Amino acid sequence: MFRNTREGLALALPAAIFSTLLFLVPVGILLSEAFRFEGGWSLQGYIDFFATPLNRTVFLRTLKLGALVALTAAVIGYAAAFCIVNLGPKSRGTIFGMVVLPLMISPVARTYAWIVILGRTGIVNETITGLGLSDTPLRLLFTETAVFLGLLQLFLPLMIISLVSAMENIPRDVIPAARVLGASWLAVFFKVILPLTKEGLVIGGTLVFTGSLTAYITPAILGGSKVLMLETLLYQRVNVSNDFVSASVIAMILIVMSFSANLLLKKIASARS
Amino acid sequence: MSDSFVQLSDVTLMYGKSTAVPELNLSIREGELICLLGPSGCGKTTTMRAIAGLLNPASGSIHIDGRDVTRVPANKRGIGLVFQSYALFPHLNAFENVAFGLRLQKLPASEIKARTEEGLATVGLTGFETRKPAEMSGGQQQRLALARSLVMKPKVLLLDEPLSNLDARLRLEMRTELQRVQKETGVTMVFVTHDQAEALALADRIVLMQSGKIEQLGTPADLYARPETAFAADFMGFENIFRTEGGKVVTDHGALELGFVPQSPMLAWRPDGVTVGSGPHQGRVLATSFAGAHREYVLETALGPVKADADIALPEAAIGETLSFDLPEATARPLAA
Amino acid sequence: MNTSSRLLANWIILGLTLTFLIGPFLIIILAGASDTSYLAFPPEGLTLRWYLKVFTVESFRASFLLSMALAIFGTLAALLLGVPAAYALNRYDLPGAETVRTIVAAPIIVPGIIVGLALLRYLVVPTGVTVTLALFMAHTALVLPYAVRVVSSSMHNLRADMEEAAVLLGCSRFQAFTKVVLPNIRGGVLAAFILGFVTSFNQVPVSLFLSGPGVRTLPIDMLAYMEITFDPSVAALSALLAFMSLAIVFVAERLLGFSRYV
Numbered sequence: 001m002f003r004n005t006r007e008g009l010a011l012a013l014p015a016a017i018f019s020t021l022l023f024l025v026p027v028g029i030l031l032s033e034a035f036r037f038e039g040g041w042s043l044q045g046y047i048d049f050f051a052t053p054l055n056r057t058v059f060l061r062t063l064k065l066g067a068l069v070a071l072t073a074a075v076i077g078y079a080a081a082f083c084i085v086n087l088g089p090k091s092r093g094t095i096f097g098m099v100v101l102p103l104m105i106s107p108v109a110r111t112y113a114w115i116v117i118l119g120r121t122g123i124v125n126e127t128i129t130g131l132g133l134s135d136t137p138l139r140l141l142f143t144e145t146a147v148f149l150g151l152l153q154l155f156l157p158l159m160i161i162s163l164v165s166a167m168e169n170i171p172r173d174v175i176p177a178a179r180v181l182g183a184s185w186l187a188v189f190f191k192v193i194l195p196l197t198k199e200g201l202v203i204g205g206t207l208v209f210t211g212s213l214t215a216y217i218t219p220a221i222l223g224g225s226k227v228l229m230l231e232t233l234l235y236q237r238v239n240v241s242n243d244f245v246s247a248s249v250i251a252m253i254l255i256v257m258s259f260s261a262n263l264l265l266k267k268i269a270s271a272r273s
Numbered sequence: 274m275s276d277s278f279v280q281l282s283d284v285t286l287m288y289g290k291s292t293a294v295p296e297l298n299l300s301i302r303e304g305e306l307i308c309l310l311g312p313s314g315c316g317k318t319t320t321m322r323a324i325a326g327l328l329n330p331a332s333g334s335i336h337i338d339g340r341d342v343t344r345v346p347a348n349k350r351g352i353g354l355v356f357q358s359y360a361l362f363p364h365l366n367a368f369e370n371v372a373f374g375l376r377l378q379k380l381p382a383s384e385i386k387a388r389t390e391e392g393l394a395t396v397g398l399t400g401f402e403t404r405k406p407a408e409m410s411g412g413q414q415q416r417l418a419l420a421r422s423l424v425m426k427p428k429v430l431l432l433d434e435p436l437s438n439l440d441a442r443l444r445l446e447m448r449t450e451l452q453r454v455q456k457e458t459g460v461t462m463v464f465v466t467h468d469q470a471e472a473l474a475l476a477d478r479i480v481l482m483q484s485g486k487i488e489q490l491g492t493p494a495d496l497y498a499r500p501e502t503a504f505a506a507d508f509m510g511f512e513n514i515f516r517t518e519g520g521k522v523v524t525d526h527g528a529l530e531l532g533f534v535p536q537s538p539m540l541a542w543r544p545d546g547v548t549v550g551s552g553p554h555q556g557r558v559l560a561t562s563f564a565g566a567h568r569e570y571v572l573e574t575a576l577g578p579v580k581a582d583a584d585i586a587l588p589e590a591a592i593g594e595t596l597s598f599d600l601p602e603a604t605a606r607p608l609a610a
Numbered sequence: 611m612n613t614s615s616r617l618l619a620n621w622i623i624l625g626l627t628l629t630f631l632i633g634p635f636l637i638i639i640l641a642g643a644s645d646t647s648y649l650a651f652p653p654e655g656l657t658l659r660w661y662l663k664v665f666t667v668e669s670f671r672a673s674f675l676l677s678m679a680l681a682i683f684g685t686l687a688a689l690l691l692g693v694p695a696a697y698a699l700n701r702y703d704l705p706g707a708e709t710v711r712t713i714v715a716a717p718i719i720v721p722g723i724i725v726g727l728a729l730l731r732y733l734v735v736p737t738g739v740t741v742t743l744a745l746f747m748a749h750t751a752l753v754l755p756y757a758v759r760v761v762s763s764s765m766h767n768l769r770a771d772m773e774e775a776a777v778l779l780g781c782s783r784f785q786a787f788t789k790v791v792l793p794n795i796r797g798g799v800l801a802a803f804i805l806g807f808v809t810s811f812n813q814v815p816v817s818l819f820l821s822g823p824g825v826r827t828l829p830i831d832m833l834a835y836m837e838i839t840f841d842p843s844v845a846a847l848s849a850l851l852a853f854m855s856l857a858i859v860f861v862a863e864r865l866l867g868f869s870r871y872v
Contacts, residue, residue, distance in 0.1 A: 008702030015695035015754060016710045022751045023716050026728035080627040083620045095624060102631050104855045106812040108829045109848030112836070113634030116641040116651050116845060123637065123651045153630060160627075214721035216815040220833065231723050235818060238727060251724040262719050327774055348777045360775040364793040373789075374779030425779060 031255070034248035049249040055233070059253070062230045065144065066212040069151045070205045073159040076152075077204060081163035082193075096164065099157050107154060107217045114150050114222055115141065142226040150218040155211045159204035166200020167193070199268055206261045213257055230254060277336075278303035278461055279324065279429055284333035286319050286485075293319045294485040296333065301429075303338075306455050306462040308476035310469060310508070316485035317465045321431050324463065326350045338428055353422030353430040353460075357437060359414045361406040367393065367417055368402040374425045392424035395454060412443045419454065429461045436471060448475055469508055473497060481505055503539055503608055511541035511606060512580040522600065526577035529554055531600060537607030542600055544569065547581035552599025556581075558590050572596060635852055642846030649842055660846040670847065672824065673831035676742075677811055680827065684749030685757070685806035689799065691750070692757030697791070699758070700765045711758075718755045722815030725752075730819040741822040748816045753806035760805060764798020765791070804862045808855055 034045035118140035277300030309317035326347030396416035500506040515522035556572030645655030776786040
């Protein structure tokens with residue numbers, strides 16, 4: 001009954017055609033812009049892009065912040081995930097839910113909170129001036145630190161989720177067994193927990209890294225034009241200077257990164273099943 | 274054939290580019306319980322799906338009750354099928370599962386209610402109306418699937434390994450149940466199984482299949498006593514099958530002189546057809562096990578291993594001992610090549 | 611370490627993590643209630659006027675309605691495309707099924723800002739399609755991968771022979787789908803709708819370039835508003851939106867155990 005290929009294609013193709021026309025084709029044209037130069041094909045667009053110091057700075061900053069956020073999320077994530085797994089089944093569900101919930105909330109709302117915290121009249125500055133540590137409020141917004149904190153808060157749940165599900169798969173008595181055999185907690189972590197949760201770490205790390213790479217709202221609100229990242233740079237290039245070649249280069253960088261991360265995840269998933 | 278109710282003529286069934294069943298001819302009489310028997314991959318389920326209309330033949334024709342249904346879609350054939358998995362609708366309760374087909378026919382509500390209740394009663398599920406399939410045992414699900422098909426008053430009821438998901442005790446119970454239902458309703462039943470004991474116990478006639486072809490067709494008694502090919506003999510429990518050469522039986526191991534000159538290219542003996550304790554041949558005991566009414570031996574002989582059942586009255590021979598045995602003409606079953 | 615101090619350490623770590631993750635929302639709620647014309651925390655005096663002001667800002671009203679419409683109709687359109695696709699990918703042994711899967715999943719991989727820019731430049735500008743229509747299509751495509759994935763996973767356990775049974779009982783193929791498949795994947799479809807709705811409603815990058823006079827989604831409008839004004843109304847609005855998302859997820863979890871589909 002389900003061997004009628006034409007029937008199956010008739011059901012599956014509308015979605016595929018829609019995605020092709022709305023995604024693949026326009027995005028493909030956009031990507032090709034950087035390779036078109038004076039009527040021919042060349043890499044001039046890329047050479048020019050990386051010749052500009054600001055572009056290089058932004059490129060490296062984006063990679064640096066992405067890596068830093070992923071690394072920090074991994075450290076906090078391991079601690080939090082380990083604590084969650086050690087909870088009883090009931091409180092585990094509740095706490096896990098509280099970790100997941102922020103993902104459902106508008107990133108604008110999530111990022112805006114940091115303006116309240118880090119702004120001139122925000123909680124941090126009020127405390128500092130209140131304690132008399134400084135007469136003038138510190139400039140905390142529009143710094144890399146602000147962007148870093150915003151991204152970390154945005155994507156930490158993804159890391160915790162990945163690590164919790166990885167840790168749930170560690171056989172029950174492995175850790176006590178290692179302790180009985182005389183391993184210190186540090187040894188337990190590096191010799192037992194880390195190898196057994198490597199997959200979860202890679203999955204979480206990739207999600208956090210690509211998320212940070214392609215986030216727009218956080219660098220836009222907390223970094224502004226002082227701390228540009230690739231996405232905000234792209235927006236600026238298009239809106240301020242109509243520079244579609246740079247936009248095309250940035251698009252390519254982001255897609256290549258995002259795509260390779262996805263390939264990596266797919267490979268892990270298929271290796272597991 | 275004049276009395277054929279379901280007629281498959283030169284039916285070829287393909288899965289993609291591979292032929293599952295080539296040019297099959299089969300006729301089924303009205304009201305009989307016929308069993309398609311064979312190992313997995315023999316084409317029995319494929320044949321059944323073709324009768325149901327779930328698979329279109331690449332060539333050939335299927336007639337049911339005198340009407341050519343080869344191009345009639347499955348929902349217009351009036352055929353019932355009890356799936357191996359039962360395929361009950363998990364979102365509907367027992368009553369609604371059975372009433373499902375009747376509702377599609379837009380029958381009056383009173384008739385739907387009456388026929389559904391009657392159907393549930395036939396399979397002994399009165400009182401289970403509001404249960405969901407997930408809340409029923411395997412045996413009850415099986416009965417429900419049967420009732421769902423029966424209320425449609427199908428011309429033919431197909432059953433795909435219907436007992437394979439049940440435990441041994443329930444399986445015996447359902448066997449009798451199926452026979453009773455068939456007698457009561459008089460419906461033509463086509464039963465697919467790989468279990469020869471089930472086929473022998475249930476069927477009016479057995480269609481033994483192998484590699485998409487009919488190996489042998491006959492009554493259970495026929496098949497049990499008179500298999501015609503080595504495959505059929507093996508399936509029916511003739512565990513000793515040998516080629517013949519003049520007055521000898523031969524295997525790749527060696528040969529044994531027989532006391533007679535066989536007329537067929539092959540001969541077969543059931544274990545209980547082999548004489549143990551006397552005879553012209555010697556065999557060393559490789560394995561022995563107690564089976565109640567008799568003792569089963571595996572003997573290492575000039576032919577290789579021979580399986581033989583010995584009378585329980587005979588003293589037990591230990592592994593390694595030598596026993597004399599015979600392959601008598603009286604219990605030999607001649608086979609075509 | 612003994613058990614009780616370990617337990618304490620456990621809760622301290624979790625407490626700090628949750629404070630970092632959830633604390634900002636509590637701050638927003640209070641900041642939105644500050645009786646000042648600028649953002650202040652801790653709030654100086656409590657008032658509901660910023661919460662009420664949110665409802666009177668004309669552009670917020672218009673953009674809220676646009677975002678709602680996009681989220682609802684974009685998700686419905688995605689389901690209309692996605693449910694048949696998920697069904698076909700699960701039921702049929704299609705040549706190129708992997709390609710179809712990859713194409714449909716592409717919107718997840720391609721950053722939204724690029725999609726928005728590409729659509730603006732190569733669809734809206736050359737063909738004269740309105741920005742609203744482009745937004746609608748972009749949001750549909752954005753939600754499509756989630757629709758296909760969530761519906762697929764709820765269809766995974768649904769055996770094909772159930773539909774065959776329905777057909778043998780007299781159903782047409784279409785009836786078999788509506789009477790047997792659909793009732794059994796209802797939870798998955800609803801979960802896909804909710805996930806799609808939330809994703810679309812909160813989406814920023816795709817809509818960034820796809821805005822025009824009078825056509826702005828709510829998050830974009832908020833971004834624009836906070837560039838000019840620093841009063842607590844954006845905090846109030848953020849808090850309200852957070853509550854809306856939480857309420858939707860909470861109800862969904864209660865009704866159908868939403869989390870098992872996501």
